[in-house]
Amino acid sequence: MENYLILNTLNYPILSMLLILPVVGAIVAMFLRGDTVLKVWGLLVTLVTALISIPLWTRFDQTTAKYQFAELRHWFPALDLDFVLGVDGISVLLVLLTTLVMPLCILCSWTYIKTRWKEFVIVTLLMETAMLGVFVSLNTVLFYIFWEGMLVPMYLIIAIWGGARKDYAAIKFFLYTFTGSIFLLVAIIAMYITTGTFFIPELMAHSYSFAFQVWIFLACAIGFAIKMPMFPFHTWLPAAHVEAPVAGSVILASILLKMGGYGFLRFCLPMAPAATLYFVPLLIGMSLISIIVGGYLALGQSDIKKLIAYSSVGHMGFVTLGIFLLNDAGIKGAMLQMLNHGVTTGALFILIGIIYERTHSREIGDNSKLGMFMPIYVTFLGIFSLSSLAFPGTNSFVSEFLVLFGAFDKYPLVGAVSILGAVLAAAYMLRLLQKMVWDDSDGHVPHGEHAEERKRILFDCNYREIFQLGFLTIFVFWIGLHPTPLLDMLDSTVAHLLHQIDAGSILPEAAQNGESHALLENAGTWIKNLF
Template sequence: MNSSWPVLSTLIFFPLVASVLLVFVRKDLAVRQVSLAVAFIEILLALPLLKFKLGHADFQFVELHQWIPHWNINYHLGVDGISFLMILLTVFLLPFCVLCSWSYIGQRIKEFHICMMLMTSACIGVFVALDFVLFYIFWEIMLIPMFLLIAVWGGPERKYASLKFFIYTLAGSTLLLVAIVAFYVAGGTFSIPELIAQDFSFKFQAWTFLAMALAFAIKVPMFPFHTWLPAAHVQAPTAGSVLLASVLLKMGTYGFIRFCLSMTPEASVYFAPLMIGISIASIIYGGLVALGQNDMKKLIAYSSVAHMGFVTLGIFVLNVRGLEGAVIQMINHGITTGALFMLVGAIYERSHSREIKDNMGIAKFLPAYIFFFGLFSLSSLAFPGTNSFVGEALVLIGAFEHSLIIGLLAVPGALLAAAYMLRLLQKLAYGEPVVEKAKEWKDLNFREWAYLLPLGVLVLYIGLAPTLALKTMTASIEKVLGYIENNEVVTDNERQDLSSFLEQRQLSLKDQNEESEAD
């Protein structure tokens, strides 16, 4: 099925072409204006995606061309309900990234915007690639601009942070490459839909699952592999942090859903307890460490670890509610954490410090700033009515469906989020101001309103009316779970587990109905 207008290719290659054009733009202001225009045109180019058919589980907007026939490598693109939302998020965030670096980035402005365009291309490529090699190519390309964003425009520790980021993520993905090669030799193709349709032996699945899971777990990042994240976030410029938090981290969880669950379903079931354990560890650990941070960016970075823990938890409880929650939480985290990083960047431009103590007690002087900070903080701690509440509630429902103990273990994570976010918000808004200069700071200007307001609207929109977002993904999620359930009846041992698992599910079905009525 080849669609007439190659929407996805356009989305990938337009920023690439634009970045080449940017090389020839001379003035700094013109570079920013052209980038902004490019970002908005990119959104316009994404409009044909709205023809996306809801309720279809198959890939849409498929493009398929031969590339290296000897190894059966194709240029194969397409979106389903899961990647659809991720592309929208990526495209939607680009103009805000340009806007939030308008005055933050003061040197090598042209190169900065070129890096951002390349990032966008690669990120969209990762989400739409349906060929394993193509996927890997985009997955790796993305490292280069991100490395430069941190290494060139980063804070004082940028050398350490950028090297750590690059080496950590590259080391993780080398084994992913081995898994890709193994899949090719075992399945005779690099095509993702074809590989999903094939059955592999359990042993093969287990090894490939581990190889892929390592790469994705580092990207997410999950608990023992998270150490690159705070360093990278703290050193990266605002737009780099936003891209990192909103899009890059999602690639890991996207990979779990697209590859681990779909291609190695038996192994996913087998290793699910391990992954759930790590997820809960991430939630609790991220929350506890965030509680003790004095640097605002570090605090938000650790909160990311905790939030992404919820996402992976939702994925590996392996039921509809959990996965729906996970995907919607991926979007939410992108919006909320992206916005929080933008806010930290905005206050940094005023105070030149990211320490909480240097920015205390500013509610009196910057009411609009604190309004937005409050809104996104509440969203971050999953306050009812905001987007994260929907996601976290769904994940928790999924967790309780899976097992009572796991659900109970995850709940303290939600409480911790309230503790560290409210502590930050309280100090920022009403703390004893340390710096006298705070009086002279100006409240949000038009540019800052322009990128915070849409994100704020989105927070409330998804929080109050999540149905549309849920509808786009449900069909695809059910398809993914279909692979799992087909393969779930493996051994007698597991069959027993399954029966108890089904009992729990029936018990919790009542809650589910109540919840949907409440919606």
Template structure:
């Protein structure tokens, strides 16, 4: 059994243990879930330690034949469960295993109903996400791409914070599910042409230009909803607002990356001609999304919606970087995905801190938090600066590399995309000013407490990661370089 397979199965083992723990023993349930998730995180760090940066090949590979082909029909290949990671998927697995313990910690006091089911849902979701980022079979890629919707649907629908949580859960599920139907048709088309769903074989398979365009559109329909791109972004703010804090953390940190990871893992290497053909479409849709959602953020009054709409702008900036089709742009996009997976969850956690204390997320009720909650104010200011890509933070590295790659490809689009950074500074500083400074409102000034010890130590790893990626990005870029080189060094693009 490889280390990767053990990392994949360990959360499921934890979920199985929880089934036999009495439902009334909340402390034991939370402790088991936390220790299992922390153990999985340590296993993922071992993957990084043992990872070979010098090669772009898949490592820690393991395969199991699920369905053998019939003897009378040898033209149909077997369905094989193949897992393996390269430098790209490695960091998304580490990010997943880092955020799950945080999700369990953030619900330590606030989740008081169905605690066992809550912990099991996150452990199962962790295992499914690791499977998604490591599976090397196209059909199973689709299976895990869709299966992560089920735990998230349950998390929003059961532990959501407001009356519209059921509607938000269905909206989230149906938007993302319907967008993926075309992807399944595309996988069937690829299978009937090539006779296999093994990604490593399909990377060497050639498609006609017409078929490339058709297949690219089918995959795009699925990935665009997950990113999300305008106009199929409506589900995201609604899901964020209605989800519990832990749901928003995993949604912003991991699930928004499924679409951009899909572009990087499938669309770019499978359909090089179609990627060049549709690059103007991607640039146009992404620039519109960046400007539109940034302006929309300025008029929001709900704290979660402000961060949710800013996430749409950041994710579309990442999409632009992917389609620069050069090393700087793609590496910058991956760094920005990782940075967004740290900064955005931290901001949602900070909003959750306010919500736990006063049970409202409306901006008009908050002012002067710097006087009553100094530790909270420092954290909020720090992650706000990271969100607008202040030099020295992780987001700056990603945005700088994306813009460097984009200027080499299309200067006009680079200038338009930069307006998103300016608008981002506008809404981020405006939000920070409204929440931290000013005279405290009478609604809460006497009843708010600062960060607890548990909350402070929950934020500390986020601060360390943001500064580490911003000041010393070489360990991340070294692991990424060979794997991204396999994608961008396509002969068709030279």
């Protein structure tokens, strides 16, 4: 087991601390009183968690694909179940994204959330632990516990602090993602029965029969495709985004959607490489449909949150496209696209939260002509909209270009179709930007009673808001102009992943040579054995 790990050499157990700290914070929050105290406490805990995670960035060893900062504790000897944590190039970036976004989630809720601050802080901190747990677990049981553990806090965030149709959205979110997870559980148990281990690196190293791989792949892929979300499993997302409070939307967009992509990279590709190759056409097809349908639906929305939600479907389509290109540029692009989407779409939801606090409407029409009143807000809106449409020099361009490069390199036609998604992104973001900044204003400060009212409610961003947006702006340009450090962190891990796929790809030729109905027969006996 130790072959796969580089044990933590820092003088404190960094990954466990990341998991425990928010939980401890949540417990302490139970005894605190007063909204302001709770707000500050929530911010403090998330900030300390973020600070603790910094060594993951500075001390990360880029030269190895092993799991670093690893911790190994015996946990459940009867099942040979260990408590194993560790990060590689893929998960470390997502851990950092999570610890980075969480303080902003508290900050952007500062005045947005008006009731039940105690519960809000507790739920948000528990959510943080669950999300970090998913990324650092190296054990399928642990992974699944955290994976399901995310559902409840997220359900509560939508159902308690959500909008008018919060119950509908929360239930829909819960049912969709829970359905997906059930299949995942089946796959985890099946793999345990076959291999006798829950340890993820060993599961990756094991060579499964092709038929088994196909079932594993499908079971996992449904769960992850729902989480992504990929077309046609995307319908929960707009509902959840629209009804969630601003922090909920930010968590959902920035981190939760990345779970699907992470799952594909951690489970489907390395554990079922032959099946992955077999399903590449299907997954790429679904990705292309997601890119185009997401972009097309975004074009027709009048609700800003819905527009961004559908744009997420399109952006996530680029992620799955990159992943299933199965080449270096594609997977790196997909990983970066996940980070960039986290930064940019998170910021866009914060922006929507800011304007919603002022006008209490999410309709574009009610939030138009802001250029006259809120120049700072409009500047940030411009930066993040351009980032979202992959303007050169911003973060999304770097990742989109990599995915496109991977696509044109391998399947030029796929690349050509995905360009349509890039065009659509420009269309819906520029439309949003035009309408919100100017619409059809005549350029003169309006007067009259209504105008006075507008002027009163449309005050520009305060320092707290400027800080959040300014902080994320740094990442927009930093990743946009100097992505090398991030790409370097991915180097070894992606190379190792591609090696795993290559090594496992000997199987499908055998399957292609053999009759294809053997596949189903094998699957049938396999299911019989299972029961």
